[in-house]
Amino acid sequence: MVHTRNRGLPLTSRVLRPTSFMLMFLAMVAVSGRTDAADNAADSEQPNVVLIYIDDLGYGDLGCYGSEDIPTLNIDRLAAEGVRCTASYITNPPCCPSRCSLMMGQYAQRFGKYGMSRGLPIPEDRPTLAAFLRDQGYATGQIGKWDIGTKRQGPLAVGFTQVAKVPPPRRYTSAELADASKELQKHIAKKNGNSKYFCINAEGETQWLTDYDGDMVVDFIDRHHEEPFFLYWSPHAVHSFNTEVPGSLSNRTQARGKRRKLTGAIVSVDDQVGKLLDVLQKHGLRRNTLVIFSSDNGANPGEEGSSSPYAGGKGQGTQKEGWVRVPTIFSMPGTLPEGKEYHGLIANFDFYSTIASLTSDTIPDHCDGVDLIPYLTGEKDGAAHEYLFWLNNQPDDAPRRHLIAVRWKNWRLYRKYAKDRWQLFDLVPDPREEQDVAEAHPEIVRQLAARHAEWAETLAPLAEVPTVRAGRPIIPHGHGWAFASAEDGGDSE
Ligand SMILES: [Ca+2]
Numbered sequence: 001m002v003h004t005r006n007r008g009l010p011l012t013s014r015v016l017r018p019t020s021f022m023l024m025f026l027a028m029v030a031v032s033g034r035t036d037a038a039d040n041a042a043d044s045e046q047p048n049v050v051l052i053y054i055d056d057l058g059y060g061d062l063g064c065y066g067s068e069d070i071p072t073l074n075i076d077r078l079a080a081e082g083v084r085c086t087a088s089y090i091t092n093p094p095c096c097p098s099r100c101s102l103m104m105g106q107y108a109q110r111f112g113k114y115g116m117s118r119g120l121p122i123p124e125d126r127p128t129l130a131a132f133l134r135d136q137g138y139a140t141g142q143i144g145k146w147d148i149g150t151k152r153q154g155p156l157a158v159g160f161t162q163v164a165k166v167p168p169p170r171r172y173t174s175a176e177l178a179d180a181s182k183e184l185q186k187h188i189a190k191k192n193g194n195s196k197y198f199c200i201n202a203e204g205e206t207q208w209l210t211d212y213d214g215d216m217v218v219d220f221i222d223r224h225h226e227e228p229f230f231l232y233w234s235p236h237a238v239h240s241f242n243t244e245v246p247g248s249l250s251n252r253t254q255a256r257g258k259r260r261k262l263t264g265a266i267v268s269v270d271d272q273v274g275k276l277l278d279v280l281q282k283h284g285l286r287r288n289t290l291v292i293f294s295s296d297n298g299a300n301p302g303e304e305g306s307s308s309p310y311a312g313g314k315g316q317g318t319q320k321e322g323w324v325r326v327p328t329i330f331s332m333p334g335t336l337p338e339g340k341e342y343h344g345l346i347a348n349f350d351f352y353s354t355i356a357s358l359t360s361d362t363i364p365d366h367c368d369g370v371d372l373i374p375y376l377t378g379e380k381d382g383a384a385h386e387y388l389f390w391l392n393n394q395p396d397d398a399p400r401r402h403l404i405a406v407r408w409k410n411w412r413l414y415r416k417y418a419k420d421r422w423q424l425f426d427l428v429p430d431p432r433e434e435q436d437v438a439e440a441h442p443e444i445v446r447q448l449a450a451r452h453a454e455w456a457e458t459l460a461p462l463a464e465v466p467t468v469r470a471g472r473p474i475i476p477h478g479h480g481w482a483f484a485s486a487e488d489g490g491d492s493e
Helices: 011-016 020-032 035-043 073-080 095-104 129-134 174-179 182-190 209-224 259-282 350-360 373-377 442-457
Strands: 048-054 083-089 139-144 162-164 169-171 194-200 206-208 229-234 289-295 325-331 340-342 387-392 403-408 411-415 423-426 481-483
Touching (some): 048 259, 073 259, 095 129, 129 229, 162 209, 194 209, 209 229, 209 259, 259 289, 289 350, 387 442, 403 442, 423 442
Parallel strands (some): 048 289, 083 340, 139 229
Antiparallel strands (some): 083 325, 162 481, 169 194, 403 411
């Protein structure tokens, strides 16, 4: 059944147009001074949102997506208690453009981003997802990797009211490094002796960073369970290099060889999803919280990540589905169906529209996405997007990242450069894109190419990355939380 509690009237309308009953109630509250209880009762009706965005998690690397060597029981439970999407896309890979697109709710080419272009500002004339929710009164928290905007556009500057500080990394002693594998020595040397994935927690103990993040997830929800909250957790995991993954994690998988390290990192992500589900349950918030779980781009075959049944991925496989097709789960028992699959085309920029629609029944004009909830419930038939498009042609970007493509129904039209001829693949009989059928279907090639050209006409021109001097760290270092100040655009220190 569709959850309708907050979907009839925009929040602003509800605030601006109080009913006579509300006015009477407010007058009673003013007399009695019982504002806290009233606020809590009102706030508890607003749905919460937790958005989990894993780094480089492949389409085929979760149990619920067919992996047989990684126990991901908590993520599988999330899928069993929600909707598993099988055609969820990142239209702006990899990390940085993907996250910019996510936070703005639109194709990154709308603000001139046609490739990695790290340091390009995100627009300030339209709200980020976090700012949109902050302005509705949500506590907006961010944990983990950022990689969005300029060196001054940190989370606290673009709509988050608080951010988990970056804990100090564990330092390797020279004796430990002498005993370490050559590979680990090489990676740690690049980080001046600091660990990437072990940190020092507030108690002074060494802790796996993903596990530390999970404790911060719990802490955030413990502190905000009585008010509407939006939590964006984007772990540094499971990005390379996973050489530090301890046996205590990788031994829980059945993976072999190099893949054991990556799978161990995924197991830790799964553990944190378990902590999240437990803390939501503890506060009675499971049904009133939309949990979205996804990945910023596809698998990294260099770490033996899996895009199965598709081919390609990050690095040398960026011309195929595996780089852009990611696992995505939506879970909100009571509002969304449970144990269902959705096969229509969706993109990460739909998360913004869906969340905005759920929390306020409005979608900002700039958004490219749609409200997915009616599609996930089955209220609406068909694909959320008839077409999805790719145009990575930033001239100074790595050649492997150049990509022009269209998805429509089962088809994928693709070429690397505008000078190349189009290739066409039918992903149902040919998920690995080994049989180019463009010559057999010239009308489909023409149709999809024409749509791509129409879409490209609507984009902003390529933007130049400005030189922006780094100010204070965009995420402060230390333990606990940093809060937005007036200088950040927030209202509290
Ligand atoms: Ca990534």
